[in-house]
Amino acid sequence: MNKKNMQTVLDTLKEMFPDAYCELDHANAFELTIAVLLSAQCTDKKVNEVTADLFQKYKTPDDYIAVPLEELEQDIKRIGLYRNKAKNIKALSQLLIEQYNGEIPPVHEELVKLPGVGRKTANVVMSNAFDYPAIAVDTHVERVSKRLGICKWKDSVLQVEQTLMKKVPKEEWTMTHHRLIFFGRYHCKAQNPQCEICPLLELCREGKKRMKVKVS
DNA sequence: CTCCCGATAT
DNA sequence: ATATCAGGAG
Incomplete structure (x- = not known):
């Protein structure tokens, strides 16, 4: 896509979703990490229903x-993929205590070492919890792009991410990421x-x- | 590439 | 009935 059209996309997304944001409920970096881990192949809405009770019951890695x-x-259980996710949450909590003083490390390279945390989840945590510029490519961002x-069409999710980082000004990465998700979730479904x-x-x-x- | 997987929309 | 949902690991 050329520069002119790309600018039109960014401007239009800004008009459609001026205040796009992270729709996963969370109070801190730890809760956000758990929420994003749970969100794989599941709607944000469902994750929020489950974490409403979950985050009351479990506050720290020790609790898990x-x-x-x-x-x-x-x-x-209602989230789906629950056996892998439960196992990952416990292993992740264990690793946080053993190596990171029980805290979520604000470093991408460290985050992806955590069980159940891949590149996409790490990007979400970095941008939303630590205010670090990043473009997490999920199913919506990939489809819309x-x-x-x-x-x-045949680009990998990593290639999609790199293309977006190249075509979008760095200071707009995080907001554009949220707008692409809103666009994919509510419009370009x-x-x-x-x-x-x-x-x-x-x-x-x-x-x-x-x-x-359609017309033919 | 396959597997993991319940809930919801179509 | 089938597609899809803020993916990651083996």
Whole structure:
């Protein structure tokens, strides 16, 4: 995508979602890390329902270590992928205590060493908890970037991230990341994207293709 | 690449 | 019935 169209995308997203933000409820970096870990292949809404009780019951890494695995599994069962997630939360808590004084390290390279924390989760924690510029590429960011033609269809999530970092000014990385998610979640949805009323239709390769299929 | 996985939308 | 949801590990 050329510079002019990219600027149009950024301006339009800003108009559509001026105050996009992290929709995962959390009070600190530790809770945010747990929430993002739980959010894999699950809606934010569902995660928030579960963490409302979870964060009342568990406050520190020690609390997660103290509980039997089976009990923690039941506490998060409604999220899905719950066995892996419960195991990761306990291992992550253990590692935090052993190597990080029980605190979430504000360093990307350290975060990805934590069980259940990959590049995307680390980026979310860095940007939302530690105010560090980052673009986390989740399912929405990837889908939207590819549909609009910001990046190639066959790009990996890492390539998508690198392309976005190159095309977006660094000071706008975090906000743009949130706007791309809102755009993907509420407008350019996986099923039933709102192409008919999309202000970006003129520059959207996929959107124009979809509209053609509809009229014919 | 496959597996993990319940809940919700379509 | 099937697709999708703020992915990560083996």
